[in-house]
Amino acid sequence: MKGWTLCKSWVLGIFLSLSMICHAATDDAAVAVEGVLASPAELKVANRTLVVFRATLLGETPAARVTRAQGVIDEALQEPAELQVSIEPILHSYLVLLGNRRAFIVAPLDVAQDGGSVRETAEQAAQTLRLVVEETGQARSLDYLLKAAGFSALATILYLALVKGTRGARRKLLGLLPPLMGKHSQVLRVGHVPLFDLQNLYYLVDRLLWLLYWLLLLLFSYQWMSFVLSRFPYTRPWGESLNVYLWNLVEHLLRGVLDAIPGIAVAVSIFFIARGISGFTKRVLERMSRPGTLRWLTAETLKPTTRLASLGIWLFALVMAYPYLPGSDTDAFKGLSVLLGLMISLGATSVIGQGMAGLILTYTRTLRAGEFVRIADHEGTVMEVGMFTTTIRTGLGEVLTLPNSMITGAVTKNYSRIVQGQGYVVDTVVTIGYDTPWRQVHAMLIEAARRTPGIVEQPSPQVFQTALSDFYPEYRLVAQAIPSEPRPRAELLSMLHANIQDVFNEYGVQIMSPHYLADPEQAKFVPPERWHAAPAAPRLDE
Numbered sequence: 001m002k003g004w005t006l007c008k009s010w011v012l013g014i015f016l017s018l019s020m021i022c023h024a025a026t027d028d029a030a031v032a033v034e035g036v037l038a039s040p041a042e043l044k045v046a047n048r049t050l051v052v053f054r055a056t057l058l059g060e061t062p063a064a065r066v067t068r069a070q071g072v073i074d075e076a077l078q079e080p081a082e083l084q085v086s087i088e089p090i091l092h093s094y095l096v097l098l099g100n101r102r103a104f105i106v107a108p109l110d111v112a113q114d115g116g117s118v119r120e121t122a123e124q125a126a127q128t129l130r131l132v133v134e135e136t137g138q139a140r141s142l143d144y145l146l147k148a149a150g151f152s153a154l155a156t157i158l159y160l161a162l163v164k165g166t167r168g169a170r171r172k173l174l175g176l177l178p179p180l181m182g183k184h185s186q187v188l189r190v191g192h193v194p195l196f197d198l199q200n201l202y203y204l205v206d207r208l209l210w211l212l213y214w215l216l217l218l219l220f221s222y223q224w225m226s227f228v229l230s231r232f233p234y235t236r237p238w239g240e241s242l243n244v245y246l247w248n249l250v251e252h253l254l255r256g257v258l259d260a261i262p263g264i265a266v267a268v269s270i271f272f273i274a275r276g277i278s279g280f281t282k283r284v285l286e287r288m289s290r291p292g293t294l295r296w297l298t299a300e301t302l303k304p305t306t307r308l309a310s311l312g313i314w315l316f317a318l319v320m321a322y323p324y325l326p327g328s329d330t331d332a333f334k335g336l337s338v339l340l341g342l343m344i345s346l347g348a349t350s351v352i353g354q355g356m357a358g359l360i361l362t363y364t365r366t367l368r369a370g371e372f373v374r375i376a377d378h379e380g381t382v383m384e385v386g387m388f389t390t391t392i393r394t395g396l397g398e399v400l401t402l403p404n405s406m407i408t409g410a411v412t413k414n415y416s417r418i419v420q421g422q423g424y425v426v427d428t429v430v431t432i433g434y435d436t437p438w439r440q441v442h443a444m445l446i447e448a449a450r451r452t453p454g455i456v457e458q459p460s461p462q463v464f465q466t467a468l469s470d471f472y473p474e475y476r477l478v479a480q481a482i483p484s485e486p487r488p489r490a491e492l493l494s495m496l497h498a499n500i501q502d503v504f505n506e507y508g509v510q511i512m513s514p515h516y517l518a519d520p521e522q523a524k525f526v527p528p529e530r531w532h533a534a535p536a537a538p539r540l541d542e
Contacts, residue, residue, distance in 0.1 A: 089119075304359065373392065431475070
């Protein structure tokens with residue numbers, strides 16, 4: 001048999017040599033033997049891929065080579081004799097022989113895109129062909145098929161038992177869960193407040209057990225199908241592919257976990273270092289905020305400064321740890337990072353503006369908690385100056401939340417900043433005709449301020465003539481209020497206005513702003529003898 005094979009190889013060699021002579025050129029001969037690239041075709045026998053033809057060889061396209069090789073192999077497999085598979089070199093190609101027949105030729109261009117050698121490809125194809133010959137013999141053996149069916153039946157029984165056992169274990173766990181949760185319910189508490197609602201916790205555990213049940217069911221089904229398919233020769237390639245896919249998946253996951261451990265360790269170390277630096281920076285800033293150290297770092301600016309320093313440290317740590325995070329070099333991770341960055345850039349414009357306005361208010365000390373201010377048409381006591389908003393409580397008991405950007409863009413009147421000690425400024429305006437002595441008006445307004453509870457005597461209230469209009473002068477009473485308890489400014493102003501009316505009524509002065517339709521017959525003026533009408537008294541310099 002071996003002599004016949006060698007003789008046939010020599011005959012084929014002579015045939016190929018004659019073909020080269022007919023082409024009358026060395027290049028043409030190489031093309032005839034090594035082939036020309038064409039559309040690839042897969043040679044598949046008994047569900048197993050032997051080789052992929054990519055070259056047109058001796059005038060045969062890859063598809064024609066596949067058809068011829070399948071015909072030769074199928075014909076040889078029908079013979080009852082034992083078939084031997086071997087390879088023989090011929091020029092730069094290799095013959096794959098099945099018994100005394102030439103099954104196919106592996107040319108250099110057939111493996112050009114695989115990166116391997118022609119001999120390795122031919123040996124791999126021959127090994128697969130030997131497996132096909134062996135499985136063909138098994139498929140013809142009744143004893144082998146009966147054994148395969150028996151093993152499949154045992155595997156099916158075991159599979160059904162595992163499925164039933166898993167279902168029973170899930171039901172048993174669900175039955176034991178309520179008394180177990182009731183027994184340990186006291187542990188899941190902080191003080192007298194339960195961390196979880198037992199009903200919701202039971203539902204969560206039930207869903208987790210349901211998920212675990214289906215995962216195990218899928219795994220058992222996958223292994224059962226792989227085992228059964230691997231028992232029979234024709235379906236064995238499918239079962240092997242299932243096993244290979246599962247093991248490759250497990251191997252990929254384990255390798256990914258092992259490869260990610262060093263990076264995770266570095267990232268965790270960076271975060272621990274950042275945490276230590278953040279705590280050290282906080283203690284340093286607390287020491288530097290003591291009076292007499294830094295003018296801009298006070299008890300009021302310490303909290304936002306600490307937050308900014310901590311934010312900067314953690315952002316730097318995140319940037320440093322980013323390359324070590326698992327999956328950071330993948331295209332999906334990079335795309336997600338770009339998408340998040342774009343969303344933050346588009347949506348955080350107003351947020352960043354509000355934050356910068358909050359920093360301006362904090363470090364310029366425009367507002368402080370407890371001060372009474374007027375911002376645009378709103379006035380009240382400052383309750384909190386936040387990063388993005390400022391909260392004030394009005395005299396009517398309302399709580400207003402104002403955006404910091406609106407405060408920086410408006411005129412802010414601070415009634416508490418210029419006072420001596422604790423408190424705030426309270427002022428009001430009255431207009432009285434020119435026929436009332438201004439000294440009397442001053443004295444009456446100061447008297448009304450002294451009668452009002454909450455207005456302090458030192459510094460003493462003052463009256464200013466802020467305008468001389470066509471029909472009346474304008475008097476502004478300015479005083480400092482420091483109530484014994486938090487009292488709305490509106491309530492204090494109401495009491496002050498009531499006292500002003502009482503004092504003016506007591507001294508017979510009407511609070512009226514005259515407007516003339518015609519020039520009066522008598523001039524509106526105050527003679528000197530009335531300049532110091534009660535309650536006014538002459539000053540030493542008059």
